Structures are given as C-alpha cells and as structure tokens.
Amino acid sequence: MTDVKPAQPLDATPGNGPIQWRVLKFGGSSVATATGWDRIADAARAAAGEARRFVIVVSALKGVTDRLEQAVRALEGRSPEATAALIDELRDRHARLARATGIQSGALDPLLDDLAAALREQAAAPEDARHGARVLGFGELLSSRLGHAILAAQGVAVDWLDSREVLRADDDSRRNERARWLSADCTVAPDPAFAAALGDRGAAWIAPGFIARGENGDTVLLGRGGSDVSAALIGTRLGAERVEIHSDVPGLFTADPRRIPAARLLRNVSYREAMELAAMGAKALHPRALIPLKRHRIPLWLCQTERPDIDGTRITPEAHEHGAQVKAIVQRRGITLVTMEGLDMWQQVGFLADVFGVFRDHGLSVDLVSTSESNVTVTLDPGANPTDRATLDRLAADLGRFCQVDVRSDCASVSLVGLGIRTILHRIGPALEVFEQRRIFLVSQAANDLNLTFVVEARHAEKLVQQLHQQIIPGGVGGDSVFGPSWDRLNRDEAAIRAVPPWWSQRADDLLETLGDDDAAYVYALDQVRAAAARLKTLRTVDRVLYSMKANPHPDLLRAIVGEGLGVECVSMAEARHVLAAVPELAAEDLLLTPNFAPRAEYREALDAGIPLTIDNPWLLEHWGADLAGRSVFLRIDPGSGLGHHKMVRTAGSNAKFGVPLDELERTLRLARAHDITIRGLHAHTGSGILHPDNWERSLEVLTGIATELPSVEVINLGGGLGVPDRSDELPLDLMALDAGLARIKRALNRDVQIWLEPGRYLVAAAGVLLARVTQLKGKGEVRYVGVATGMNSLIRPALYGAWHEIVNLSRLGKAGEHAYNVVGPICETGDVLGLDRLLPESREGDVLLIANAGAYGAAMASRYNLREPAVEKVIDAERR
The missing domain is CATH 2.40.37.10 (Lyase, Ornithine Decarboxylase; Chain A, domain 1)
Incomplete structure (x- = not known):
C-alpha cells in the first residue's frame, strides 16, 4: 500500500452488455464516526440488495485535509520532530475510529510512512505545488483504506479502487501551475467497455475522492470539495443510473440551513439552477460535479447520511422549472476583488483584451465583471483560483502597466439565485433596502438571468443573507413540489413537542351547528382569543399590549380582549368611536391612534377627545404644527427595512408610505421643538406575519438609539406583526426568544422606558x-x-x-x-x-x-x-x- 506511483488506468475490455452502476459519495462528517460507517454499510447493503454494482467514494475524515493544508503552509524549515508529531496525530485520529468500529488500524502504517516522506519532500521544495498535491491527497487514501476494512468487518464485501485508475487529469497549459496540481480538470464520457471491465473485477468498490492521475502518473487534486467531483466523474464514466452525494445536510436549501434554520429544502431542481446555486456558494454540492452529469443526463441525488428517511434534493433531467422566482439566497466568502481604474481606458481599443490577457497569463479565472468608462472591477473565482499573496502581488504589478490597481481579499458575494431575475426586479426591489448603509463594491446581474449578485465586505454577508431570506424566501411558484420542509422542521424532536390539534378539529359538531342554515359564516372562538392574550401577558419586558383592531373590529372580540387587560390601537377615528361604543368601560387614554395621511379633522378630533396620537410625517408639524402645539405625541419611525410574508404587508422602507425616515428625523425634531411638541413615545412597525423573534429586537435597537438623545421619551412602541403559523408543521413565534432579545437591548438604555406591543393578527387569526x-x-x-x-x-x-x-x-x-x-x-x-x-x-x-x-x-x-x-x-x- 503505497503512494509512490498509482496503478495504470484500468484496461477497458468489452463486456457482455450494459451494467447498471450506482455511485455513492460520503463526506468528511459521514466518514469520521462509527455511526457514520454504520449508515454507509446500510447504504451499501441497500444498493447490493437492488442487484446493482456500486462504487462508494469517500472524503478524508473531517478536518484531516485542513490539518494537512496547515502543515503544507508551514513546511519551510519544518523540523523532523514536527513532522513526526503530525504523523502521530493522524495515526491516533484514525486509530480511534478503528477502535470504535472494532478493527485494527495497523494496516495504515505504510501509508503514514509514505506521508512522512512526502512531507519531507515538500519541506525541501515548498514552492512546488506537485509535492503539496501529493501531501493533501493522503487524507482520502487513509479514509478509504480504513473504510475498506470497516466495511469488511461489518460483512459488506467491497474491493478498494484507486481513483487514479479511473480519472486522468486534462493537460491544460492555460492554467497556472498551482491550479494544474491543486484544482485539476478531468474530462470523461460514459465508457461501457470500462464499466464492463470493472464489473468483471468486482460488483462493489470503495474509492478515495479528491485525487486523480496527472501527467507521469503523479497525484493531482480536483480542488477543495473535489470528492463530489470525483463521484460525478466516476459515475459519468461508468454510465451510472444515478450519483448520490451523502453529507450532513439532505440537499440544497433556500439558504445555508446551519445558519438560517428557517431555510427550506429544495426538493426538485434543474441542472442549471443547481449549478448556479453551487457556483454562487451553496455548500451542499461542488459546482464542477454537475458539469459531466448535466452533459450526459445522469441524475444526482443529495441525501443526509444520518437521516436516510428524508427525501433530499433531486437534480434530474425531468426537473420542472416553475417560472420566474428567487429560490435561494447564498453567499461566497474568500472573494478577491480586483479594481482597475484610469481615465486612459476610456474609448481605448483593446484595453479589456490587454488586461484580461494578464489574468490569462497568470492562469487566473475571472468570475464577475463590472465596467464603466474609467473603471473595470472583477472578482476571482475562489473555487478555480488557488491563489496566495505572492500570486496576487505579481498580478497587481503586471496590471499596473495599464491602470491603477487595487486588490481586496476581504470580500464576499451575496446572491439571489433563481429563474428570470430580470423579470421580477420590481417584486424584489423592496427587499434590497437591506443594503442601505452597506458598502457595495460590485453588482452583477447574470447574463443567463439566474442570479443577482452583490459583492460586499465579508463581515456583512451573513447578516445580509439572513435579512434577504426573511423578506424573499419562501414563496414563488411550484408550492410544496419545489419548497420542502425547513431545516428546523426536519431536525425538530417531534417526540418532545406536544402535538396540539387546532381547536376547530375538536369542535366540528359545534361549528356545523353554529353555521345553521347559512351558506357561509365566520365563526370566532372567544376562548382562543383570551388564550392568545394570556400568552402575550407572559412577556416580562413588555409593559403594555394594545390590540391592533384593524385586524377584526367585531364588538365581542373587542370586549374579550379589553377584558384581558389589553388596550386598543386604532388607525382611524371611526375605529376609535367604534371601540369606545362597543366597550363603554374603555377610556380614551387606553387607546392609541396611529393615522396615516388622514385628513386634518381626524387629528383635531383625537386631540379634543384626549386620545394619544401618533404622527409619522414631518409635513404635519410644518403645516399643522399649531394644532399640536404644547401636546405630547408618539413619533413613528421608519427603521429602514420591512419584513412580512408578502411585499404588500411590509410597512417600512422607502417603498412603504409609513413612518419618518431616519434621514428626516433631525428636521422632524426641530419642527417639534419649534411648536413646543413633546415626543412622549417612539413607534416602529415593520410588517405583518413575522415569525422571526429578532425582528422586534432590531426595531428596539434602532429606537433606543434615538431615545438616548431624547430624554422626553417614556415609551417605545415596537408595533405588531407577530406571526401565526399557517401550516400545522410550522413552529409558532418563540415568545421566550422575543422576550430575551428585548431584555438585552433594554438593559443597554440605562433608563426606565416602557416597551409596548400592538399585535392584531396574533390575537384573533387562529381564533x-x-x-x-x-x-x-x-x-x-x-x-x-x-x-x-x-x-x-x-x-x-x-x-x-x-x-x-x-x-x-x-x-x-x-x-x-x-x-x-x-x-x-x-x-x-x-x-x-x-x-x-x-x-x-x-x-x-x-x-x-x-x-x-x-x-x-x-x-x-x-x-x-x-x-x-x-x-x-x-x-x-x-x-x-
């Protein structure tokens, strides 16, 4: 067992007709534990039970390639003791897994000796990428050899296959030396003779991913994440019925599910959509893996190793594209931005050819491009360009012959990925307000109309993805055939959650009796309204709850809500008169009026009646300030961006008519002081149907920042919008998390200010x-x-x-x-x-x-x-x- 020279490519001799193959790839998390190998053994048995030949492709144990990469970077002048310590560390890591699976690991010693020799060679020539490729490839060699023994111990008969027998790298002189060794390309096509020959040798195989055979038989790598590519290439050459990639997630999601638990699984995706998602940053799949599969129409199934019961993402020739929509929000880190500027480039024939020739000469692949008369800005594809600082310095020096050059390596891209992006810009426009006060270096709308990408500072990327996902995803066409369950729904401990059937499912006879002879009726359960009010009253940081009565002004509902100790928020004087008539014990000061573009008479009537009043427009103070002179009012602020289940219920941002924008705040306060108007309270409302508890925390953060400068503020009203789950499998709004978030911000104010909420839908929708x-x-x-x-x-x-x-x-x-x-x-x-x-x-x-x-x-x-x-x-x- 040695890595000195891999075997020559397998002879392809004609067989007895087509053989059905399946390729199953397992990632680093899957192969790092005994439980993971139990799952791999189960998958192998299932494939064998279906009378198919199969190849299992494995990654290195999680973290091993990172450790080897650290060693390669630090090898110059490395001591023999440090090399020995690294070998001992890897020996111990694999031995622990061997013990956990009941086998011995001594058979790995020859490979570890070879790795020690490779490390010494790398230390002697640290700039030679060939040696680095050889070192980094040992992770998969170790895991596949160990896996071969583990499966044998579990009674799964597989043979070990050297991937370098199957895959040979292309000779591409256009790429730089590091790319040729560390991110090589392989071109394959279905080869029935090869498939038959391999089938004659054995029906089941395990092979290392990530590596291929280079010129003269040396080991080359297929780029980080290249085990996906290995599986796709092997599956293509075998003409497999499908390729399966098993990892710690069941497929592609509308965002990174480990960072955004509300991200939803994408059930069925076309090749081109999957390619775009992977290329723009989706981590479940390497984009290069799709190229051969798409070309030869081989289905790709994405699966979760620990949850084989979940139907993951299916990428197939039959996948239907459901019209223009955004399907995911993804980010890519490690983006290098190259800005070239100079007035001399204006109308200069051949300028772009000259500068792009420099990138070609350095073997660097350009990804995104933005141009103007005096500026060209590009990004380098992080997956295709294994670059170091020295490479970038040489690039900048050569480009400097043509223009001024600036290179930034601390960037990230945030992409909206889907179909027909150009045709729905009007729909997604309001969501783009999240980029306000964020520095954008480049905007790119893909020529294939599959993505809209923003290059920003890396530190802002994750927050932007979260905010965009809340506003845009899910939705669109295709329904549950496209958008599957959310990550938190898939990973919810259903046994720990007491299933509470909807109240109406227990009272069908009562409801039918209540309908009587009518053909249609709304029926409201007052006990459910009281229960919702009781839940809100458990919020310790909220001093007062007002019911936003526009949701439903039915007198019996109003009486039930007021009976629970809640106040009432109105948006018109007609509502105010209605609730005061319906609930005689309610006083004017128990209300809050929040009109918007109402006539002057309504404001005067509210002031005369003693009803607390909210204003949301400096024009009111400028033109009707005399009416408000000497009064105390609430000031409604637009915090800058809205949320909600639909664009028409988002009530903040420049596309919403509500609130004083932050850039108008100082003028508004000057007008208030001029008319001796006291700002008693601050108010913000961002939208409706929101199930993310941090929404109100963000609003409170904005309003406390303003209140710090306004000692007259006694109340901060965070509005409503508390969502109610539409589907039975959705989790309700986490009131405990909402309470905790508000408490964190409130403590920072260092002053006694009341917090109010004014929900509407939350109190009455489900009732x-x-x-x-x-x-x-x-x-x-x-x-x-x-x-x-x-x-x-x-x-x-x-x-x-x-x-x-x-x-x-x-x-x-x-x-x-x-x-x-x-x-x-x-x-x-x-x-x-x-x-x-x-x-x-x-x-x-x-x-x-x-x-x-x-x-x-x-x-x-x-x-x-x-x-x-x-x-x-x-x-x-x-x-x-």
Whole structure:
C-alpha cells in the first residue's frame, strides 16, 4: 500500500452488455464516526440488495485535509520532530475510529510512512505545488483504506479502487501551475467497455475522492470539495443510473440551513439552477460535479447520511422549472476583488483584451465583471483560483502597466439565485433596502438571468443573507413540489413537542351547528382569543399590549380582549368611536391612534377627545404644527427595512408610505421643538406575519438609539406583526426568544422606558374560521374545482397577498384526502381562488369546507363585490357554556 506511483488506468475490455452502476459519495462528517460507517454499510447493503454494482467514494475524515493544508503552509524549515508529531496525530485520529468500529488500524502504517516522506519532500521544495498535491491527497487514501476494512468487518464485501485508475487529469497549459496540481480538470464520457471491465473485477468498490492521475502518473487534486467531483466523474464514466452525494445536510436549501434554520429544502431542481446555486456558494454540492452529469443526463441525488428517511434534493433531467422566482439566497466568502481604474481606458481599443490577457497569463479565472468608462472591477473565482499573496502581488504589478490597481481579499458575494431575475426586479426591489448603509463594491446581474449578485465586505454577508431570506424566501411558484420542509422542521424532536390539534378539529359538531342554515359564516372562538392574550401577558419586558383592531373590529372580540387587560390601537377615528361604543368601560387614554395621511379633522378630533396620537410625517408639524402645539405625541419611525410574508404587508422602507425616515428625523425634531411638541413615545412597525423573534429586537435597537438623545421619551412602541403559523408543521413565534432579545437591548438604555406591543393578527387569526358550503364541482382536464358559496368577497387575502390558509372538509373531517382540488368562490374573477391543489376527500354539494386562520383581515376586509353579501359573523365561547 503505497503512494509512490498509482496503478495504470484500468484496461477497458468489452463486456457482455450494459451494467447498471450506482455511485455513492460520503463526506468528511459521514466518514469520521462509527455511526457514520454504520449508515454507509446500510447504504451499501441497500444498493447490493437492488442487484446493482456500486462504487462508494469517500472524503478524508473531517478536518484531516485542513490539518494537512496547515502543515503544507508551514513546511519551510519544518523540523523532523514536527513532522513526526503530525504523523502521530493522524495515526491516533484514525486509530480511534478503528477502535470504535472494532478493527485494527495497523494496516495504515505504510501509508503514514509514505506521508512522512512526502512531507519531507515538500519541506525541501515548498514552492512546488506537485509535492503539496501529493501531501493533501493522503487524507482520502487513509479514509478509504480504513473504510475498506470497516466495511469488511461489518460483512459488506467491497474491493478498494484507486481513483487514479479511473480519472486522468486534462493537460491544460492555460492554467497556472498551482491550479494544474491543486484544482485539476478531468474530462470523461460514459465508457461501457470500462464499466464492463470493472464489473468483471468486482460488483462493489470503495474509492478515495479528491485525487486523480496527472501527467507521469503523479497525484493531482480536483480542488477543495473535489470528492463530489470525483463521484460525478466516476459515475459519468461508468454510465451510472444515478450519483448520490451523502453529507450532513439532505440537499440544497433556500439558504445555508446551519445558519438560517428557517431555510427550506429544495426538493426538485434543474441542472442549471443547481449549478448556479453551487457556483454562487451553496455548500451542499461542488459546482464542477454537475458539469459531466448535466452533459450526459445522469441524475444526482443529495441525501443526509444520518437521516436516510428524508427525501433530499433531486437534480434530474425531468426537473420542472416553475417560472420566474428567487429560490435561494447564498453567499461566497474568500472573494478577491480586483479594481482597475484610469481615465486612459476610456474609448481605448483593446484595453479589456490587454488586461484580461494578464489574468490569462497568470492562469487566473475571472468570475464577475463590472465596467464603466474609467473603471473595470472583477472578482476571482475562489473555487478555480488557488491563489496566495505572492500570486496576487505579481498580478497587481503586471496590471499596473495599464491602470491603477487595487486588490481586496476581504470580500464576499451575496446572491439571489433563481429563474428570470430580470423579470421580477420590481417584486424584489423592496427587499434590497437591506443594503442601505452597506458598502457595495460590485453588482452583477447574470447574463443567463439566474442570479443577482452583490459583492460586499465579508463581515456583512451573513447578516445580509439572513435579512434577504426573511423578506424573499419562501414563496414563488411550484408550492410544496419545489419548497420542502425547513431545516428546523426536519431536525425538530417531534417526540418532545406536544402535538396540539387546532381547536376547530375538536369542535366540528359545534361549528356545523353554529353555521345553521347559512351558506357561509365566520365563526370566532372567544376562548382562543383570551388564550392568545394570556400568552402575550407572559412577556416580562413588555409593559403594555394594545390590540391592533384593524385586524377584526367585531364588538365581542373587542370586549374579550379589553377584558384581558389589553388596550386598543386604532388607525382611524371611526375605529376609535367604534371601540369606545362597543366597550363603554374603555377610556380614551387606553387607546392609541396611529393615522396615516388622514385628513386634518381626524387629528383635531383625537386631540379634543384626549386620545394619544401618533404622527409619522414631518409635513404635519410644518403645516399643522399649531394644532399640536404644547401636546405630547408618539413619533413613528421608519427603521429602514420591512419584513412580512408578502411585499404588500411590509410597512417600512422607502417603498412603504409609513413612518419618518431616519434621514428626516433631525428636521422632524426641530419642527417639534419649534411648536413646543413633546415626543412622549417612539413607534416602529415593520410588517405583518413575522415569525422571526429578532425582528422586534432590531426595531428596539434602532429606537433606543434615538431615545438616548431624547430624554422626553417614556415609551417605545415596537408595533405588531407577530406571526401565526399557517401550516400545522410550522413552529409558532418563540415568545421566550422575543422576550430575551428585548431584555438585552433594554438593559443597554440605562433608563426606565416602557416597551409596548400592538399585535392584531396574533390575537384573533387562529381564533376564527370561515365556513362555506360546497355549491358545485367541476373538472377541466386534470384540474378539479370545488366551488363554495363565498369567495374573495369574504376572504381576499389569498387573492391579494397570495396568503395560504389550511382548508378541510368539515363534513368529512378525518377522512383521507383523495383528490387535489382548486377551491374557488362565486365571484366573477379568475383570482377568486381560496386554495390551489388542496388534498380533500371526495366532496359533494352541501358539504361544509373550513378555511382556517381566518379571524384576522377576513371580515374586516370583506366587500359586496358582484353585490354578493360576504359571510356573516358568529361567536362561540367554550368558557361561557
């Protein structure tokens, strides 16, 4: 067992016809533990049980290649003692895994001796990338040899295959020497004769990833993460039925799931979308792995080693692209930015050819490009350019003959990846406000219309990805066939979470009785409203909760909420008059009026009635300041960016009409002082349907910064927007996390200021359902329609916001869904759809369908469009029976 010279390429002799192969690749985390090898053995048995030949490709044990790379960088003048210590460290690491799997590791000693010799050679010639490639390749040689023994001990018969027998690097003189050794290319095509010859030698193999055979038989590497590439290339040459990549995640997500738990699994992705995601930073897949698979239409399955039960991402020729949408937000670190500037380049023929020739001469691949009359800025692809400081210095010196050059290595790219980005810029525009006050070095809109990329300072990248993901993902077309469960949903301990069925599932008979002879009705459960209020009252950092009554102004709901000790927030004087009439014990000072572009008379009426007032526009102070002179008011601030489940419910940022922008704050305060107006409170509201607890923490951070300079501020009102899960598998808003985040910021203020919240939907959405009788059924081709007695005239949220509401057949509750229906209403509009592709039991005329989470912005936004009366409103109360 030696690394001196790998075997010559396998002879390809004709076999007896096509042989079905499968290639399974396992990453560093998977091969580093005994449990991981149990999973690998299970996968091998499953493949063997399906009567297929297979190759297992493995990475080095997690961290081993990093350790070898550290050693290569530090080898100049390295002592024999340091080399011996490294060998002992690696011997111990592999021996511990061997013991955990019940085998001996002594068979690795010859390989470790070879590694020691390679380290000595590298120390003697530290600039020679050939020696570095040889050293770095030992990680996979060690893991695959050890894995061969582990599988044998578990009764899985596999032979060891040297990948250098299978893969030979291309001779590409255009690439620099380091790239040729450390990030080599291999070109392969399906080779039936080779597949037959390997099949004749054995049905099951284990092979090291990352390495290939270079010129003269030397070891070359396929780039960091190159084991994915090895598996793809081996699978392509074998003409495999599919290639599987098993790692610590089950596939591609809408963002890095280990950093953003709300990221959702992408179930089915086309080759070109997957390539774009991988190239722009998705870590589950090396982009070069897709090139041969796409060319030869070989499916790629991404799987999670520890969770083989999860159907991960499938990248196949049959994957359907579901129209223009953003599917993921990804980042790439390690971006090198090269800026070339000079007035001499304007209208200079051949300037770009000259400077790009310099990159070619240095063997460097340019990734993103931005040009103007006097500036050309490019980035270097971190995956294709193994560069060091000396290489960049030489590049800058050569480019300096043509222009002024600046090289930055502390950059990252943030990319919105999807289809038809150019066609949806108007939709994603509001989300781009997160880049405000961030330095952007380059913006690139891909020529293939698959990504929009921003190059920024590396320190800002992660936060930007989080903010963009909250605003843009998920959504889009394709529904659950494209967007799978979130990372936190996949990793949730379901046994530890007490499953609480929705209240309406336990009270079907009561609901049907309440509907009576009506064809459609909203039904509100007052006990559920009280329970939601009680949860909010557990927040220790929140001094007062106001109900945002625009969500639902039904008098019984108002009385129940006020009865729990909550105040009321209104957005019009009509609302204020309504609640004071409905709840006589409510005083004017228990309200808060937050109008927006209302007539002057409303402000005067509120002041005369003694209702606390919020202003959100300096124009009011400039033109109506006399009306407010000597008064105390709340000032609504726009913190700069909004959140929410749809762009039309985001109430902050330049595309929203609400709030005083931060750059207008100083002028607003000057106007207030001029009219002797006291700023008693600060207010911010960013949007609706938010399930991320840090939203209110960020708002509080902005407002406390302002309050520090305003000693008159007694109250900070963080608005509402507290989300309610739409689907049964979604986690609710974590109120404990929200409370803890607010407490951290509040402590920093060093002064006694009250914190208020003003939720609406949180209090009433889940407490209300819309019941509607089935009127007709219809089929058009493969599409089935079930019509009900009311539609967008009662519930406009699905048509207006694309909102998703759970729909069940209450008359047949508990029966399995048999058909996918589009649930539609009687309104003469194509958009009159309450739910698409809903799995329901066979439905009949007269059945009652239930639309859940309809207690907020349902009846409150209803109309008499088509002169159809909206659903009536009814109340039930389990606590008052």
